[in-house]
Amino acid sequence: MQIKEIFSSQLPVGEKLTIKRNRFSPTEEKSGNKRVSIVSGIHGDELEGQYVIYLLATWLANNPNALRGTIDLYPGVNALGIDSITRGFPIYEVDLNRSFPGGDKEFLPGQLVDALAQDVKGSDIAIDIHSSNIFLREIPQIRINKEFSEATLPLAKKLNCDFIWIHDAVTVLEATFSHTMNKLGTKTLVVEMGVGMRLTKEYGVQLLNGILNLLKSEGIIVTDEEYEQREPFSSEIGDVFYINSPKSGLFVAELNHCAMIEKGQKVGSIVNPLNGEILEELFAPNGGIMFTLREYPVVYEGSLIARIFGNPDNEKN
Amino acid sequence: MKKIEILTIESLNRSPLTIEGYLFEGSDPKAASVAIVGAMEGKTVLPLYSASKLVEFLRNEIGNKEKIRGNILIIPSINHYALNLGERFWPLDKTDLNMIFPGYGAGETTQRIAHKVFEALSGYDYGISLETRNDLSSCISYISLLQSGYEDIPSARKCGLRLIHHKEMKPTDTVSLQYNWQLWGTKALSIICPSDTKIETDGYKEIFESMVRFLYAIGSIEYKVMLGYDSNIVYNKGIEIVKTPKSGIFIPTKKTGASVAKEEMIGKIINALEGNVVHRIFAPCDGVITCVYNNGLILENALAFRILKNASA
Ligand SMILES: [Zn+2]
Numbered sequence: 001m002q003i004k005e006i007f008s009s010q011l012p013v014g015e016k017l018t019i020k021r022n023r024f025s026p027t028e029e030k031s032g033n034k035r036v037s038i039v040s041g042i043h044g045d046e047l048e049g050q051y052v053i054y055l056l057a058t059w060l061a062n063n064p065n066a067l068r069g070t071i072d073l074y075p076g077v078n079a080l081g082i083d084s085i086t087r088g089f090p091i092y093e094v095d096l097n098r099s100f101p102g103g104d105k106e107f108l109p110g111q112l113v114d115a116l117a118q119d120v121k122g123s124d125i126a127i128d129i130h131s132s133n134i135f136l137r138e139i140p141q142i143r144i145n146k147e148f149s150e151a152t153l154p155l156a157k158k159l160n161c162d163f164i165w166i167h168d169a170v171t172v173l174e175a176t177f178s179h180t181m182n183k184l185g186t187k188t189l190v191v192e193m194g195v196g197m198r199l200t201k202e203y204g205v206q207l208l209n210g211i212l213n214l215l216k217s218e219g220i221i222v223t224d225e226e227y228e229q230r231e232p233f234s235s236e237i238g239d240v241f242y243i244n245s246p247k248s249g250l251f252v253a254e255l256n257h258c259a260m261i262e263k264g265q266k267v268g269s270i271v272n273p274l275n276g277e278i279l280e281e282l283f284a285p286n287g288g289i290m291f292t293l294r295e296y297p298v299v300y301e302g303s304l305i306a307r308i309f310g311n312p313d314n315e316k317n
Numbered sequence: 318m319k320k321i322e323i324l325t326i327e328s329l330n331r332s333p334l335t336i337e338g339y340l341f342e343g344s345d346p347k348a349a350s351v352a353i354v355g356a357m358e359g360k361t362v363l364p365l366y367s368a369s370k371l372v373e374f375l376r377n378e379i380g381n382k383e384k385i386r387g388n389i390l391i392i393p394s395i396n397h398y399a400l401n402l403g404e405r406f407w408p409l410d411k412t413d414l415n416m417i418f419p420g421y422g423a424g425e426t427t428q429r430i431a432h433k434v435f436e437a438l439s440g441y442d443y444g445i446s447l448e449t450r451n452d453l454s455s456c457i458s459y460i461s462l463l464q465s466g467y468e469d470i471p472s473a474r475k476c477g478l479r480l481i482h483h484k485e486m487k488p489t490d491t492v493s494l495q496y497n498w499q500l501w502g503t504k505a506l507s508i509i510c511p512s513d514t515k516i517e518t519d520g521y522k523e524i525f526e527s528m529v530r531f532l533y534a535i536g537s538i539e540y541k542v543m544l545g546y547d548s549n550i551v552y553n554k555g556i557e558i559v560k561t562p563k564s565g566i567f568i569p570t571k572k573t574g575a576s577v578a579k580e581e582m583i584g585k586i587i588n589a590l591e592g593n594v595v596h597r598i599f600a601p602c603d604g605v606i607t608c609v610y611n612n613g614l615i616l617e618n619a620l621a622f623r624i625l626k627n628a629s630a
Contacts, residue, residue: 008617009564009616009617009618009619010563010564010616010617011564011616011617012564012565012566012589012614012615012616013589013590013614014589014590017616087411088411091453091612091616092452092453093405093406093411094451094452098416098488098489105558106620107452107453107454107619107620108616108618108619108620111618133410135410171488171491172416172488172489172491172492173488174488175487175488175489242423244423244424244425247327248326248327248328248329249329250329272329273329298329298409299329300326300327300328300409300426301326301327301426301429302326302424302425302426302427302428302429303425303426304425
């Protein structure tokens with residue numbers, strides 16, 4: 001266990017910003033040992049990754065002899081954001097995950113992401129844990145850019161998540177950590193799970209199992225423990241259906257997150273508290289699993305309410 | 318002049334957001350048409366002020382309607398909700414509207430806003446977007462023109478501003494208004510305004526005049542203002558970056574637009590608790606200060622100044 005500051009900046013008044021990494025190294029260093037980096041908190045309002053990394057750090061501390069490679073933990077990248085419930089880098093109001101790769105000659109947030117990318121560089125695998133945002137709750141899922149899927153999909157399947165979402169390359173996402181690291185040769189996976197500002201313990205345990213499974217299958221840890229793995233469903237074999245709010249108001253959910261639903265089933269209502277009126281009732285456009293559900297009830301016209309994954313329903317009537 | 322409604326979005330507790338455009342119909346159908354967007358974000362007022370003064374000018378001061386030859390659409394504000402709260406971005410989810418173009422009519426709220434606005438802005442010959450810097454700095458008024466492959470430098474020169482930053486594309490620029498506007502055939506440019514939140518009476522004038530000059534030069538109006546600069550085209554390599562090795566209270570002793578000589582003092586950093594000067598910032602080259610960090614408190618290694626090197630201008 002070896003803690004290092006990978007970035008620091010003295011703040012104006014009696015305080016220093018530091019981004020820390022904790023490195024777990026094997027008792028025996030061998031050439032060819034792999035290195036894995038686990039990152040979270042690039043968005044300051046997302047905390048689920050903190051819990052997963054806590055669980056992993058505990059496991060590693062308790063099993064020092066299991067290690068055959070290097071594991072680097074970066075739980076709190078946007079340190080100031082995490083401590084102030086701010087998604088972006090405070091003061092500058094900038095999304096760090098749209099600021100990569102950054103550089104030494106850029107404004108401070110650009111220097112910070114550059115320091116992270118340079119430090120993670122050389123890892124064989126990186127996992128960037130996000131928890132959606134404060135508005136939406138997500139089941140544990142891996143987001144994969146098609147451009148890198150050949151390298152990353154086999155790893156994603158070992159992470160014990162419920163869903164693998166392979167998306168097309170979008171230029172704006174080239175400014176993310178995962179794109180930058182994939183370009184630099186580190187196979188990088190993005191996990192989205194849970195909801196902003198909260199911990200979902202069962203998801204934390206689920207992902208820990210997945211990470212340990214991946215580490216074991218890559219030969220980075222040696223253990224007799226067996227990790228049961230879920231069979232994730234994949235966006236390759238179905239479609240994602242969106243429900244966006246047709247009205248502004250207060251969203252009241254009818255169903256629980258993760259529910260299996262049928263086409264036409266009621267998902268919830270948009271209501272007006274002032275006069276008790278139901279402004280709109282929302283129904284599933286297709287059957288399947290509701291893997292995303294609105295958590296923050298205040299909505300505008302267009303706000304995302306839910307996402308359903310399923311096979312397109314045949315015309316039944 | 319016609320006031321046109323571009324979009325209305327209801328809110329649970331706030332008044333509906335209604336985005337309006339002011340359309341001045343030109344007397345000559347063959348004359349060049351222009352659309353101008355003022356404030357897309359809050360926390361700064363110059364884009365709003367300059368655009369609204371242009372509305373007033375075209376409505377009341379130009380004198381004769383015949384003098385407006387081409388169609389001119391002005392949308393002074395898109396993000397009233399942010400402006401009214403002193404927030405920079407869309408207040409609910411902090412989306413930067415200038416990172417969501419061309420929008421999507423069936424998508425998220427902000428995608429729908431961008432979509433409707435983009436529909437209203439499409440088809441004009443020329444486009445001007447008034448913006449401010451997004452890196453906590455203020456600057457001289459200048460033109461930012463993306464190296465998109467669709468950009469038009471000759472028309473950008475017609476504003477007569479001192480600098481045209483011919484900017485390398487970043488991934489996030491692909492979702493900006495300027496880029497998408499260009500992609501769809503409008504000769505679009507951005508005027509980057511100083512980030513002032515308080516303004517003096519005449520604070521809008523340089524930006525305002527550059528727009529009037531532009532409108533005249535492309536033949537949209539008959540109203541001449543004084544000639545502007547023969548703009549310098551600037552690339553990143555021509556800009557010298559000045560970082561501060563110390564944090565504390567930041568006191569720039571030179572303002573944006575100032576000509577400075579190498580080794581001249583341009584700012585200082587004060588220990589925030591003890592008041593002593595902990596660092597003096599000197600110009601690393603001869604040139605003109607284009608950007609200054611826009612906050613009284615500064616972090617270690619933050620970018621304090623950008624200087625356009627004389628040799629490169
Ligand atoms: Zn995130």
